[in-house]
Amino acid sequence: MRVIAIVASVLVLVAGTAGANPIVGEWLYIDFDPPNFVHRVDPPIYTAVDAYVMLDLTNSGEPGFTSVSFRLDVTPGVSSPPSFTNLLPGDVAIGDWETGITLASTECITSFPAQIAVLSLYYLGTPGDIAIYDHPQYPRWVVDCQDPGMDFYYCVYSFGGVDKDPDVGPFGDCGGNPVEDVSWTTIKSLYR
Numbered sequence: 001m002r003v004i005a006i007v008a009s010v011l012v013l014v015a016g017t018a019g020a021n022p023i024v025g026e027w028l029y030i031d032f033d034p035p036n037f038v039h040r041v042d043p044p045i046y047t048a049v050d051a052y053v054m055l056d057l058t059n060s061g062e063p064g065f066t067s068v069s070f071r072l073d074v075t076p077g078v079s080s081p082p083s084f085t086n087l088l089p090g091d092v093a094i095g096d097w098e099t100g101i102t103l104a105s106t107e108c109i110t111s112f113p114a115q116i117a118v119l120s121l122y123y124l125g126t127p128g129d130i131a132i133y134d135h136p137q138y139p140r141w142v143v144d145c146q147d148p149g150m151d152f153y154y155c156v157y158s159f160g161g162v163d164k165d166p167d168v169g170p171f172g173d174c175g176g177n178p179v180e181d182v183s184w185t186t187i188k189s190l191y192r
Contacts, residue, residue: 026142026152027056028070030130030160035113040161045125049079051160052087053132055142056113062152064110067143069102069135072119075128078162079121087115100135108145127163132156 031054032041043049055068074082084097090106103116119130134140140156143149155174159166 026060026062026154027054027157028068028132028140028154029054029056029157030132030166031113032160034115039158039166040164042163043123045123047123049121049123049162051119051121051130051162052115053117053119054113055109055116055154056157057142058112062142062144064108064145065105065114065142066108066145066149067102067104067141068116068154069100069138069141071100071133071135072097073129073131073133074119074121075126075131075162077124077126078128078130079124082122083120085118085120087117095135100137102135102138102141110145121162123162125163127161129164129167130160130162131167132159 029037030039031052032038032049034052034054041049041051053070053072055065057063057065072084086093086103088103088105088109090104092104092106093101094104095101097117097119121130138151140153141151142154143151156168159168161167
């Protein structure tokens with residue numbers, strides 16, 4: 001009986017640990033030293049800093065992607081006007097990184113974590129974040145490599161902290177939808 005209790009305890013512990021793995025799924029995050037998952041940097045004042053926007057589908061079950069939509073924000077006082085560079089093949093970008101941008105690749109990206117963009121900053125001395133927010137029309141959309149492409153959604157694993165810890169982490173933000181997806185059967189059961 002004790003052996004069964006020990007085995008059951010180990011199985012519960014392993015299942016709980018596997019569910020808490022933050023790199024399972026689709027993750028968008030800021031990395032200052034890719035692919036090393038460096039989400040905080042403490043640069044000397046008046047120096048250049050590169051913040052890479054990374055997409056990781058390693059353990060998600062998705063084989064690849066061709067486009068991704070997001071918006072970036074930099075805390076006021078962190079940097080002089082940043083420079084944004086699309087790193088995907090073909091350099092196709094629709095929109096602006098501050099109001100909402102969709103980056104598209106001319107080929108299927110299947111190697112992860114993938115560097116999709118870089119925001120080059122000139123640090124002015126105010127601690128803050130490079131934050132990832134939802135695109136206004138295509139929140140958290142990633143399009144796979146099928147023809148026609150099917151969309152799926154990413155979670156934000158971490159912002160990038162400049163001279164401070166980042167605001168999102170360690171398990172990230174998968175957003176919230178005030179209207180949850182439920183089946184018609186579930187809705188009908190509420191009225192019985």
